[in-house]
Amino acid sequence: MSVIKVPEADAAGWRCAACDEPLVMRPVELEYLDSLFNVELPACPRCHHVLIPEALALGKMHQVEQLLEDK
Amino acid sequence: MDQKELRAWEARCVQDETPRCTAACPLHVDVRTFCGLMAQRRFDKAWQTLAKVLPLPSVLARLCDAPCKAECVRKDAGGPIETGALERYCAQVAAPALPPKPLPSRRKTVAVFGGDLCGLCAAWELARRGFSVSLYCGVPGGSLLNLPESVLPQGALERELENLDKLGVDLKRDTDLTMALLDSLAESRDALFVDGDAWPAGFDNFGQPDELTLGTRRSGIFASPAGQPSPVLRAAAARRAANSVERFVQGVSMTTSRQLEGAYPSRLFTSLDNVDAAAPVCGDLCPDENAALAEARRCLQCECMECVKVCEYLKHYKQYPKVYARQIYNNASIVMGTRQANTMINSCMLCGLCEVVCPEDFSMAELCLEARRSMVERGKMPPSAHEFALRDMAFANSDACALARHAPAAESSDYLFFPGCQLTASDPDGVQAAYADLCARLGRVGLMLRCCGAPAHWAGRQAMADQSLSTLKEEWKHLSSPRIIAACPTCLNTLRQWLPEAEIVSHWSVLRAMGLPEGARSDGMVLAVGDPCAVRHDRAIREDVRTLLDRLGVDMVEPELTGELAQCCGFGGLLAEANPELGRLVAQRRADELAEDFVTYCAMCRDRIARTGKRAMHLYDLIYPGGAEPGSRPAPGYSDRRENRTRLREKLLRTLWKTDQSGAEPHEAVQVVFTDEAARLMEERRILRSDVQKVLHYGARAGAQFGHDETGRHLASWRPSTVTYWVEYEQQGEGVLVHRAWCHRMRIKGGRA
Ligand code: SF4
Ligand code: SF4
Ligand code: SF4
Ligand SMILES: [Zn+2]
Numbered sequence: 081m082s083v084i085k086v087p088e089a090d091a092a093g094w095r096c097a098a099c100d101e102p103l104v105m106r107p108v109e110l111e112y113l114d115s116l117f118n119v120e121l122p123a124c125p126r127c128h129h130v131l132i133p134e135a136l137a138l139g140k141m142h143q144v145e146q147l148l149e150d151k
Numbered sequence: 152m153d154q155k156e157l158r159a160w161e162a163r164c165v166q167d168e169t170p171r172c173t174a175a176c177p178l179h180v181d182v183r184t185f186c187g188l189m190a191q192r193r194f195d196k197a198w199q200t201l202a203k204v205l206p207l208p209s210v211l212a213r214l215c216d217a218p219c220k221a222e223c224v225r226k227d228a229g230g231p232i233e234t235g236a237l238e239r240y241c242a243q244v245a246a247p248a249l250p251p252k253p254l255p256s257r258r259k260t261v262a263v264f265g266g267d268l269c270g271l272c273a274a275w276e277l278a279r280r281g282f283s284v285s286l287y288c289g290v291p292g293g294s295l296l297n298l299p300e301s302v303l304p305q306g307a308l309e310r311e312l313e314n315l316d317k318l319g320v321d322l323k324r325d326t327d328l329t330m331a332l333l334d335s336l337a338e339s340r341d342a343l344f345v346d347g348d349a350w351p352a353g354f355d356n357f358g359q360p361d362e363l364t365l366g367t368r369r370s371g372i373f374a375s376p377a378g379q380p381s382p383v384l385r386a387a388a389a390r391r392a393a394n395s396v397e398r399f400v401q402g403v404s405m406t407t408s409r410q411l412e413g414a415y416p417s418r419l420f421t422s423l424d425n426v427d428a429a430a431p432v433c434g435d436l437c438p439d440e441n442a443a444l445a446e447a448r449r450c451l452q453c454e455c456m457e458c459v460k461v462c463e464y465l466k467h468y469k470q471y472p473k474v475y476a477r478q479i480y481n482n483a484s485i486v487m488g489t490r491q492a493n494t495m496i497n498s499c500m501l502c503g504l505c506e507v508v509c510p511e512d513f514s515m516a517e518l519c520l521e522a523r524r525s526m527v528e529r530g531k532m533p534p535s536a537h538e539f540a541l542r543d544m545a546f547a548n549s550d551a552c553a554l555a556r557h558a559p560a561a562e563s564s565d566y567l568f569f570p571g572c573q574l575t576a577s578d579p580d581g582v583q584a585a586y587a588d589l590c591a592r593l594g595r596v597g598l599m600l601r602c603c604g605a606p607a608h609w610a611g612r613q614a615m616a617d618q619s620l621s622t623l624k625e626e627w628k629h630l631s632s633p634r635i636i637a638a639c640p641t642c643l644n645t646l647r648q649w650l651p652e653a654e655i656v657s658h659w660s661v662l663r664a665m666g667l668p669e670g671a672r673s674d675g676m677v678l679a680v681g682d683p684c685a686v687r688h689d690r691a692i693r694e695d696v697r698t699l700l701d702r703l704g705v706d707m708v709e710p711e712l713t714g715e716l717a718q719c720c721g722f723g724g725l726l727a728e729a730n731p732e733l734g735r736l737v738a739q740r741r742a743d744e745l746a747e748d749f750v751t752y753c754a755m756c757r758d759r760i761a762r763t764g765k766r767a768m769h770l771y772d773l774i775y776p777g778g779a780e781p782g783s784r785p786a787p788g789y790s791d792r793r794e795n796r797t798r799l800r801e802k803l804l805r806t807l808w809k810t811d812q813s814g815a816e817p818h819e820a821v822q823v824v825f826t827d828e829a830a831r832l833m834e835e836r837r838i839l840r841s842d843v844q845k846v847l848h849y850g851a852r853a854g855a856q857f858g859h860d861e862t863g864r865h866l867a868s869w870r871p872s873t874v875t876y877w878v879e880y881e882q883q884g885e886g887v888l889v890h891r892a893w894c895h896r897m898r899i900k901g902g903r904a
Binding site: 091093094095096097098103108109110111112113116129130131132134137138141142144145146149 | 493533534535536854856857858859860861862865866868875877879891893894895896897898899900901
């Protein structure tokens with residue numbers, strides 16, 4: 081599965097609170113209604129905790145959700 | 152829905168039926184399109200409409216005796232459209248059209264015997280069907296030649312004779328039309344048609360032509376009846392004969408499915424409401440162009456669309472129920488690929504207005520509800536469509552909000568007050584005052600706070616609705632089945648339908664009987680009465696409410712769509728959940744009905760209208776007024792609605808039943824305030840205060856958070872079940888100031904969000 085890159089996945093300035101690490105882009109698996117996507121998202125390099133920025137949640141992610149819901 | 156059911160639904164909607172004029176025209180001229188084009192001054196195009204169906208159009212258009220007029224819908228609003236005059240005017244001004252292109256040759260020969268109008272028409276009809284036609288006559292046109300110039304101008308007949316020639320008709324002029332010739336033609340040709348105006352002596356022996364087929368006793372010989380005065384009926388006989396000849400040479404049934412050949416009754420309904428009477432502008436002829444245009448503009452362009460006119464939802468999807476039925480059917484048949492109609496199906500308010508206005512009682516509500524149930528059954532209902540509303544319903548029925556008790560200190564109940572979860576959410580103080588009033592004046596009145604189950608029903612989740620109802624029923628029985636006093640019209644309907652063993656009255660009829668309580672306002676306002684769609688079939692409630700408003704001194708104004716025709720506010724059928732944008736349009740349409748302040752007796756109507764910015768009040772605002780000015784009470788958002796329910800329950804338990812049962816959940820202790828922007832975003836995205844508190848309590852505490860280098864803000868997330876919430880916030884002393892909040896349904900695999 082190829083990794084999707086999305087411009088909205090920008091999380092500049094945020095760091096992981098637990099590890100005190102700046103975030104890096106890593107491939108992350110997203111799932112919805114039996115579909116899987118491999119997307120590059122900002123995450124903590126150490127604990128891998130992922131951040132979903134607002135623009136992504138309301139943009140691309142929402143579109144895909146709607147599509148999968150067969151609107 | 153199977154094929155057969157689909158067809159039954161489709162047959163119900165008459166929007167696609169033929170206009171009455173066209174159905175009444177024995178040749179089925181598309182009068183509606185013709186008039187439309189004439190009205191636009193597109194005479195050449197209008198002429199093509201005629202020339203497409205009329206044989207010998209230059210002749211027939213001038214002779215047409217317009218039997219359509221007898222059926223024209225306009226006849227009851229000034230007088231029928233003078234189609235004949237319009238045809239004649241068009242014939243005069245339009246560019247001539249080419250004759251139709253004949254179908255490929257069938258290699259069958261037909262003789263036409265007689266060249267009066269009917270014979271010429273028959274030759275035309277047969278030739279265009281691909282027969283090789285020879286026309287035997289004396290002088291072509293026969294009696295037409297005796298018509299004055301004013302009726303049939305020079306050249307009109309000649310032009311069509313040329314067209315007959317172009318169609319390939321072999322014209323045998325100056326023929327002696329004898330029985331001997333007829334016999335020999337009958338022998339040598341595949342079929343023979345005899346013009347009624349040219350019957351030779353002795354032809355009577357073949358008997359009168361059959362009404363349906365125009366066949367005679369001799370196989371293969373067809374004839375029109377003699378002495379038909381109407382030109383258009385003579386042309387229609389020619390067409391019927393041509394159809395018969397076609398069946399005859401193909402060897403198929405001469406009689407089946409011929410009902411639509413001549414004039415037939417149309418089922419198309421066209422309303423004359425809002426149509427001003429207008430008398431004909433032309434008589435037998437149109438004196439000039441202006442008269443012709445004005446006459447054509449009188450045509451109503453007949454269609455039904457009664458339901459679409461009154462329903463914003465039906466209008467929004469740009470079609471009408473017959474088309475929607477097919478779309479819904481197709482939607483369900485899709486196995487792979489994208490379904491296109493899910494949102495459409497989920498956007499009907501299930502309000503029943505269409506059924507009331509439809510001449511055929513087409514119920515879009517029934518169709519859509521059925522479709523939703525089937526989507527739920529097949530696991531095809533999009534999760535986001537109704538989940539929020541169903542969670543709200545579950546919350547209203549949870550221990551945080553629900554309650555079922557006898558009156559304080561009472562052991563039994565004569566009545567049970569059921570205000571409904573939305574009224575409780577919108578106006579808890581009003582509910583409390585109403586309950587106090589009922590207790591004070593009726594004695595033993597129990598109280599039940601919960602949802603009636605309508606949202607689950609609307610969402611097509613019948614099992615969920617049944618379950619909610621069976622709990623309700625148990626509690627009602629536990630209170631020894633008292634008479635129910637319902638305040639919400641939707642609750643009233645739902646309970647009456649699903650709890651038929653209960654005696655249920657509306658709070659309004661109780662108030663009407665008891666009289667208004669002390670403290671009710673009566674300061675002579677002028678208000679627009681907005682009936683909720685739920686009382687469409689309940690005249691008694693509508694009258695109770697008007698009596699109360701009258702006693703309150705209110706001057707009532709009625710919108711055009713009122714009572715049985717009331718529109719929905721957009722809450723019904725969960726439209727506002729499945730399609731918020733359309734929901735707003737719907738509420739706006741209702742708000743715009745009248746300029747006056749709005750009064751209603753459904754909490755959702757009142758809140759949704761108030762949200763458009765219009766001053767709107769609930770009857771409780773007048774009967775049980777609080778401090779605030781009634782029209783200005785805000786419409787609480789999603790979080791406040793929940794909180795109103797919880798607080799009301801706690802307050803009543805504490806003050807009336809003297810029990811303190813506020814079992815607060817741990818996350819509720821999180822102190823949180825919101826920026827205006829955050830509050831707005833949350834309302835729009837349907838994020839509740841309690842969702843934010845959960846993020847802060849469970850998410851942030853579990854260490855699932857981020858910090859921002861420059862702003863110093865924090866970001867935390869939490870996924871209670873199917874939705875992940877994100878909260879961007881700032882620590883402020885003990886509490887938290889929320890700046891932004893968002894959510895998504897997609898899940899990070901193996902992650903915490
Ligand atoms: S009003 Fe126009 S469309 Fe309607 S029946 Fe008359 S001619 Fe036909
Ligand atoms: S919203 Fe009401 S009027 Fe419109 S289609 Fe649905 S039930 Fe009919
Ligand atoms: S009211 Fe609507 S559903 Fe009924 S026949 Fe007319 S267009 Fe069709
Ligand atoms: Zn980390």
